[in-house]
Amino acid sequence: MTVQYDGTNFAGFQVQTGQRTVQGVLETALRRITGESIRIVGAGRTDRGVHATGQVISFQSGTSLAPRALQHALNAVLPEDVAIITAAEAEPGFHARFSARAREYRYTIWNAAERPVLGRQYVLHWRAYLDAAAMDRAAQVLVGEHDFAAFAGASEASERPRRTIRTMYRLRCWRDGHRVIVQAVADAFLPHMVRNVVGTLLLVGMHRASVEDVARILASRDRRQAGATIPPRGLCLTRVEYD
Amino acid sequence: MTVQYDGTNFAGFQVQTGQRTVQGVLETALRRITGESIRIVGAGRTDRGVHATGQVISFQSGTSLAPRALQHALNAVLPEDVAIITAAEAEPGFHARFSARAREYRYTIWNAAERPVLGRQYVLHWRAYLDAAAMDRAAQVLVGEHDFAAFAGASEASERPRRTIRTMYRLRCWRDGHRVIVQAVADAFLPHMVRNVVGTLLLVGMHRASVEDVARILASRDRRQAGATIPPRGLCLTRVEYD
Numbered sequence: 001m002t003v004q005y006d007g008t009n010f011a012g013f014q015v016q017t018g019q020r021t022v023q024g025v026l027e028t029a030l031r032r033i034t035g036e037s038i039r040i041v042g043a044g045r046t047d048r049g050v051h052a053t054g055q056v057i058s059f060q061s062g063t064s065l066a067p068r069a070l071q072h073a074l075n076a077v078l079p080e081d082v083a084i085i086t087a088a089e090a091e092p093g094f095h096a097r098f099s100a101r102a103r104e105y106r107y108t109i110w111n112a113a114e115r116p117v118l119g120r121q122y123v124l125h126w127r128a129y130l131d132a133a134a135m136d137r138a139a140q141v142l143v144g145e146h147d148f149a150a151f152a153g154a155s156e157a158s159e160r161p162r163r164t165i166r167t168m169y170r171l172r173c174w175r176d177g178h179r180v181i182v183q184a185v186a187d188a189f190l191p192h193m194v195r196n197v198v199g200t201l202l203l204v205g206m207h208r209a210s211v212e213d214v215a216r217i218l219a220s221r222d223r224r225q226a227g228a229t230i231p232p233r234g235l236c237l238t239r240v241e242y243d
Numbered sequence: 244m245t246v247q248y249d250g251t252n253f254a255g256f257q258v259q260t261g262q263r264t265v266q267g268v269l270e271t272a273l274r275r276i277t278g279e280s281i282r283i284v285g286a287g288r289t290d291r292g293v294h295a296t297g298q299v300i301s302f303q304s305g306t307s308l309a310p311r312a313l314q315h316a317l318n319a320v321l322p323e324d325v326a327i328i329t330a331a332e333a334e335p336g337f338h339a340r341f342s343a344r345a346r347e348y349r350y351t352i353w354n355a356a357e358r359p360v361l362g363r364q365y366v367l368h369w370r371a372y373l374d375a376a377a378m379d380r381a382a383q384v385l386v387g388e389h390d391f392a393a394f395a396g397a398s399e400a401s402e403r404p405r406r407t408i409r410t411m412y413r414l415r416c417w418r419d420g421h422r423v424i425v426q427a428v429a430d431a432f433l434p435h436m437v438r439n440v441v442g443t444l445l446l447v448g449m450h451r452a453s454v455e456d457v458a459r460i461l462a463s464r465d466r467r468q469a470g471a472t473i474p475p476r477g478l479c480l481t482r483v484e485y486d
Contacts, residue, residue: 004360117247
């Protein structure tokens with residue numbers, strides 16, 4: 001199933017005791033419709049506050065409902081900040097996370113003096129003018145197979161050496177009116193990686209870091225060299241690719 | 244000042260005792276910044292749940308702050324669902340409501356089988372497919388100076404005969420992907436008028452009413468003939484025009 005959600009009022013995708021999570025809400029709805037206790041798998045374990053328009057989940061069920069009927073039944077009981085967009089029966093062995101070839105995230109920045117009001121939940125407000133073309137040039141340094149330890153969550157980088165190699169297929173930045181959008185496509189992402197990459201590209205956009213600085217940060221494998229982890233509200237999991 | 248707000252958590256524009264209103268929040272912020280008890284005037288008294296990207300307010304103040312400085316000070320204390328977009332000193336005698344020549348509203352319908360999730364606060368979800376071109380043709384019947392009693396709030400139509408004449412300068416409907424947008428520009432609007440007009444055009448979009456039906460409803464001056472008052476969430480005051 002393809003799932004869309006507004007991450008604002010979720011403590012992330014993954015189930016956590018005592019927290020409202022996307023996985024928890026979906027599993028509750030599945031139990032209500034099928035009577036089964038179903039454990040779902042998500043392609044991306046999005047953090048607290050991160051949105052999705054193209055999250056993919058997989059699960060096994062003995063339900064007699066066809067996929068479309070199950071989709072409609074689930075949407076009727078799900079809260080308004082999550083909805084199933086498509087549903088289909090998968091090949092045997094399909095696993096939303098392990099079968100995925102690539103994930104696409106988009107980070108949206110509202111780059112204007114005044115605060116955004118309508119749709120403010122889905123953007124980061126950044127007052128200083130951003131040179132999106134410079135950000136796009138610097139981004140190309142990160143395309144390809146690299147050790148992204150400098151852009152990983154701090155614990156990830158230190159505790160799991162060599163587990164930080166990823167392949168970035170595409171990393172583009174462009175301006176659309178007051179919006180600056182960063183599109184990132186990789187085989188997989190380290191925790192906080194998109195937010196750390198965009199935090200670093202913001203420095204380039206303000207001309208406080210150069211293309212060479214980004215190359216140096218990447219080579220350092222040192223999380224302290226990169227920009228800040230920016231807030232989750234501008235981030236959205238937009239697509240997951242399978243063979 | 245031009246003001247933007249997300250109407251979701253406001254009981255409308257106009258001050259009401261014990262309710263959170265846009266006017267109330269703006270007047271509180273003005274008192275906090277200027278020390279004065281200022282009464283503001285809004286160009287359009289939007290209903291509970293209606294949004295604005297181009298509301299205009301006017302007021303008198305003895306503040307020594309320049310308009311831009313006052314704007315920034317207000318934005319620093321206003322809640323995140325309202326912001327001042329522009330500020331300027333007005334001509335003597337300027338009145339946001341009485342000086343306005345025209346108002347523009349937009350109503351946005353999310354016309355798809357599945358519920359909208361991101362940005363759901365700003366659209367009405369309508370499952371049945373809408374023929375936007377048919378809606379646009381029927382809308383042209385309402386352009387010009389007419390007695391809009393059939394589209395007024397019920398009390399308005401019965402209690403104030405002949406006060407229901409308005410001039411509709413422009414009324415267009417078009418589709419943009421899953422969105423159907425209705426743009427309405429008039430000298431002024433009766434209470435609930437845009438929502439009643441769009442409710443009637445929805446019948447045309449579903450081929451349950453014709454262009455002739457819309458002409459007949461307008462001529463009837465009878466509120467019971469028109470479509471339902473649709474919810475406020477899709478409605479936004481987008482612009483106010485002055486000489």
